[in-house]
Amino acid sequence: MRKHTMGLLAMxxxxxxxxxxxxxxxxxxxxxxxxxxxxxxxxxxxxxYDQPGLGLQEGDExxxxxxxxxxxxxxxxxxxxxxxxxxxxxxxxxxTALQNGDVDMIFATYSITDERKALIDFAGPYFVAGQDLLVxxxxxxxxxxxxxxxxxxxxxxxxxxxxxxxxxxxxxxQLVERPGYADCATAxxxxxxxxxxxxxxxxxxxxxTEENAGKFKVVGAPFSEERYGVGLPDGSTxxxxxxxxxxxxxxxxxxxxxxxxxxxxxxxxxxxxxLNPPEQDACx
Amino acid sequence: MDDFLAGFAxxxxxxxxxxxxxxxxxxxxxxxxxxxxxxxxxxxxxxxxIASLRWAGTAYVTIFRNTPLTIILTFxxxxxxxxxxxxxxxxxxxxxxxxxxIGLAVYHAAFVCEAIRSGVNTVPVGxxxxxxxIGLSFLPAAAxxxxxxxxxxxxxxxxxxxxxxxxxxxxxxxxxxxxxxxSLMRTMIEFRPDLMVAxxxxxxxxxxxLVIPIGLVTTSLSRRLAVKR
Amino acid sequence: xxxxxxxDAQGPRGRALSVVGNIxxxxxxxxxxxxxxxxxxxxxxxxxxxxxxxxxxxAWQSYYLPGLQNTLRSALFATVxxxxxxxxxxxxxxxxxxxxxxxxxVVVEFFRAVPVxxxxxxxxxxxSAQAQWIADRPxxxxxxxxxxxxxSVIAELVRSGVGNLPKGQGEAGLAVGLTPAQTLRxxxxxxxxxxxxxxxxxxxxxxxxxSALGQFILYSELLRSAQILSSRExxxxxxxxxxxxxxxxxxWLLTVVAHRLxxxxxxxxxxxxxxxxxxxxxxxxxxxxxxxGPGPGAGGAVV
Numbered sequence: 001m002r003k004h005t006m007g008l009l010a011m012x013x014x015x016x017x018x019x020x021x022x023x024x025x026x027x028x029x030x031x032x033x034x035x036x037x038x039x040x041x042x043x044x045x046x047x048x049y050d051q052p053g054l055g056l057q058e059g060d061e062x063x064x065x066x067x068x069x070x071x072x073x074x075x076x077x078x079x080x081x082x083x084x085x086x087x088x089x090x091x092x093x094x095x096t097a098l099q100n101g102d103v104d105m106i107f108a109t110y111s112i113t114d115e116r117k118a119l120i121d122f123a124g125p126y127f128v129a130g131q132d133l134l135v136x137x138x139x140x141x142x143x144x145x146x147x148x149x150x151x152x153x154x155x156x157x158x159x160x161x162x163x164x165x166x167x168x169x170x171x172x173x174q175l176v177e178r179p180g181y182a183d184c185a186t187a188x189x190x191x192x193x194x195x196x197x198x199x200x201x202x203x204x205x206x207x208x209t210e211e212n213a214g215k216f217k218v219v220g221a222p223f224s225e226e227r228y229g230v231g232l233p234d235g236s237t238x239x240x241x242x243x244x245x246x247x248x249x250x251x252x253x254x255x256x257x258x259x260x261x262x263x264x265x266x267x268x269x270x271x272x273x274x275l276n277p278p279e280q281d282a283c284x
Numbered sequence: 285m286d287d288f289l290a291g292f293a294x295x296x297x298x299x300x301x302x303x304x305x306x307x308x309x310x311x312x313x314x315x316x317x318x319x320x321x322x323x324x325x326x327x328x329x330x331x332x333x334i335a336s337l338r339w340a341g342t343a344y345v346t347i348f349r350n351t352p353l354t355i356i357l358t359f360x361x362x363x364x365x366x367x368x369x370x371x372x373x374x375x376x377x378x379x380x381x382x383x384x385x386i387g388l389a390v391y392h393a394a395f396v397c398e399a400i401r402s403g404v405n406t407v408p409v410g411x412x413x414x415x416x417x418i419g420l421s422f423l424p425a426a427a428x429x430x431x432x433x434x435x436x437x438x439x440x441x442x443x444x445x446x447x448x449x450x451x452x453x454x455x456x457x458x459x460x461x462x463x464x465x466x467s468l469m470r471t472m473i474e475f476r477p478d479l480m481v482a483x484x485x486x487x488x489x490x491x492x493x494l495v496i497p498i499g500l501v502t503t504s505l506s507r508r509l510a511v512k513r
Numbered sequence: 514x515x516x517x518x519x520x521d522a523q524g525p526r527g528r529a530l531s532v533v534g535n536i537x538x539x540x541x542x543x544x545x546x547x548x549x550x551x552x553x554x555x556x557x558x559x560x561x562x563x564x565x566x567x568x569x570x571x572a573w574q575s576y577y578l579p580g581l582q583n584t585l586r587s588a589l590f591a592t593v594x595x596x597x598x599x600x601x602x603x604x605x606x607x608x609x610x611x612x613x614x615x616x617x618x619v620v621v622e623f624f625r626a627v628p629v630x631x632x633x634x635x636x637x638x639x640x641s642a643q644a645q646w647i648a649d650r651p652x653x654x655x656x657x658x659x660x661x662x663x664x665s666v667i668a669e670l671v672r673s674g675v676g677n678l679p680k681g682q683g684e685a686g687l688a689v690g691l692t693p694a695q696t697l698r699x700x701x702x703x704x705x706x707x708x709x710x711x712x713x714x715x716x717x718x719x720x721x722x723x724s725a726l727g728q729f730i731l732y733s734e735l736l737r738s739a740q741i742l743s744s745r746e747x748x749x750x751x752x753x754x755x756x757x758x759x760x761x762x763x764x765w766l767l768t769v770v771a772h773r774l775x776x777x778x779x780x781x782x783x784x785x786x787x788x789x790x791x792x793x794x795x796x797x798x799x800x801x802x803x804x805x806g807p808g809p810g811a812g813g814a815v816v
């Protein structure tokens with residue numbers, strides 16, 4: 001029975017696949033596949049589409065710190081603004097997107113970890129964030145993750161910071177997982193949850209949106225170190241060197257500071273000065 | 285092959301697959317109960333003498349049958365939890381479980397209502413006429429004559445709705461229920477991508493095992509209960 | 514509308530009671546709505562900017578319309594695919610050859626039993642790992658999952674459509690010397706397909722609704738676009754209301770089309786036209802018995 005179903009499944013999947021293959025060709029992706037063949041005509045950069053202050057799709061425009069850094073680096077690599085093509089990469093598919101060649105670089109709050117390094121290369125870091133908490137502006141009793149015992153905490157699906165809090169700081173915290181931060185922010189505004197957690201710069205971006213201005217504050221007690229790197233396909237040592245040079249230059253000429261300030265404006269947020277701006281790792 | 289089996293055994297030891305199915309079964313059970321009550325009331329409204337009730341019943345069915353379930357379940361989070369801050373339990377997990385039950389029931393009640401109405405359709409006109417002829421007014425006629433026969437005629441479509449409800453309980457993930465099968469399957473595949481086909485088939489077969497008996501039972505029940513005419 | 518057989522035309526007292534009942538019910542419903550509105554108002558959900566940003570020209574242009582386009586695109590491909598799949602396996606289930614019949618039966622029953630969401634998540638992850646040549650993998654996963662499920666439902670519609678034709682149709686075909694396969698192809702199937710056309714339109718409603726599950730695998734359909742809009746404007750509730758209304762209007766129109774089609778086509782086939790679970794006459798009993806209709810499998814628009 002089992003064997004049979006599997007065969008049937010494969011058969012059905014194959015026919016369905018053939019079907020979708022046709023559709024793929026017919027409809028075509030506006031984001032075409034001419035990049036590889038075109039000899040560096042355009043560069044495809046993976047970003048987040050739904051994080052205000054970091055990577056946000058605003059109609060045809062893309063805004064946020066990650067996209068600004070991406071533009072700066074791309075320019076240093078010889079790509080003008082209209083040669084950049086931004087593509088949505090979500091946390092779960094970032095490694096695959098690089099491995100498949102869907103994107104050439106990723107700037108998407110992408111923390112450098114050993115696990116990921118086994119699969120892909122990182123340049124950078126270009127920023128060091130820390131997991132932190134966002135609370136209502138008038139809240140005084142939550143000053144760190146230990147204060148969350150028995151409180152409601154919101155995070156996005158797949159984020160590690162809520163797990164970290166539950167495991168290391170407040171076992172009795174009650175977790176809410178949502179697909180996007182806006183769901184968390186509205187619940188925080190109405191008091192249904194007591195805090196939202198993720199990297200501090202993401203929280204700052206969330207607090208700085210027009211609709212949320214003045215309602216929230218970042219607690220400012222980071223409990224982890226998230227070193228944001230530039231994701232590159234495995235074996236891109238040369239490209240990595242180039243990107244690192246560009247990042248170093250960006251920090252040197254004051255652009256880095258400007259970009260951090262402009263993208264977190266209105267959030268009362270300053271990045272951890274001991275770790276920022278960061279020193280770039282050596283390329284492997 | 286041994287590696288495969290070992291990997292599979294480890295996976296089962298680590299993740300509570302049966303527990304996840306149990307969550308879906310519980311969601312289905314409570315939502316089925318609630319939607320049966322709500323759906324019966326709606327069906328009664330839709331055939332009642334009072335115009336506003338008929339109108340309200342029709343509006344309910346039109347709205348909820350045409351809204352994707354994902355949206356209804358997202359509303360339970362955005363309205364019931366996020367804005368109204370309703371709490372149905374001490375723990376958030378349980379609260380979200382009941383929100384999901386409410387969302388599922390609200391959606392499927394529209395289909396239960398239509399199933400019962402199709403059952404009412406199987407009752408010959410003569411039955412209603414006879415009920416009126418012996419002096420029964422609307423509610424007694426419905427309760428004593430029409431609905432008992434209508435439910436028997438509606439077993440098959442009600443069974444279909446129950447099957448749909450069981451499968452749809454996976455969408456409870458949209459209402460922040462994170463322990464049900466679709467969420468667990470995703471976590472398991474992320475953990476062992478090399479075993480993804482086997483993991484999917486396990487969950488799929490779980491549903492086949494649950495769904496086919498429901499289908500068989502309702503088919504045989506609908507034959508056995510059908511009013512011989 | 515003809516008077517229902519369930520109750521007498523109301524006399525003066527009944528009418529007066531009805532009026533009172535209507536008023537009481539309306540007041541009760543209004544009171545509930547006012548309470549809900551007042552809570553939402555207190556929480557600031559009626560802030561003008563939240564709603565303006567949810568219905569602005571830019572929101573439509575940059576988010577809803579592209580999202581709707583993707584929703585419709587996936588629904589279109591899924592519908593065409595499911596009809597092909599359904600006819601293929603529906604015929605398979607009616608085949609004279611036992612293994613073909615058996616295999617088709619297993620496929621159809623299997624895919625009818627597995628939740629669409631599980632299939633979508635699986636195919637998305639499967640394509641990401643094994644079929645990277647597919648450019649738009651979320652789209653492919655949405656379409657494949659919808660085709661497998663809805664195709665199986667349509668296969669059942671085909672089977673019951675042929676089964677519901679009067680026996681004489683098939684017998685006549687055989688009597689004039691056609692083989693069973695020819696009879697099926699040129700006599701039974703065309704009539705069965707006409708009979709089930711309204712049910713297929715109803716099934717389109719199911720396809721459209723289920724395409725919204727694509728948000729779980731980040732297919733940028735209408736619901737997902739609204740999510741991205743709301744991460745910019747911080748108005749998830751308002752954006753969701755807009756999306757819900759769009760879905761309701763489109764699906765309601767499709768239901769009406771299915772209903773019309775069922776009436777229009779009833780003269781074109783010897784079988785009874787099935788319209789899934791359509792919206793019928795409110796006083797249903799007046800229609801008299803409709804027993805012996807399509808099999809249980811024909812219940813279209815559930816899920």
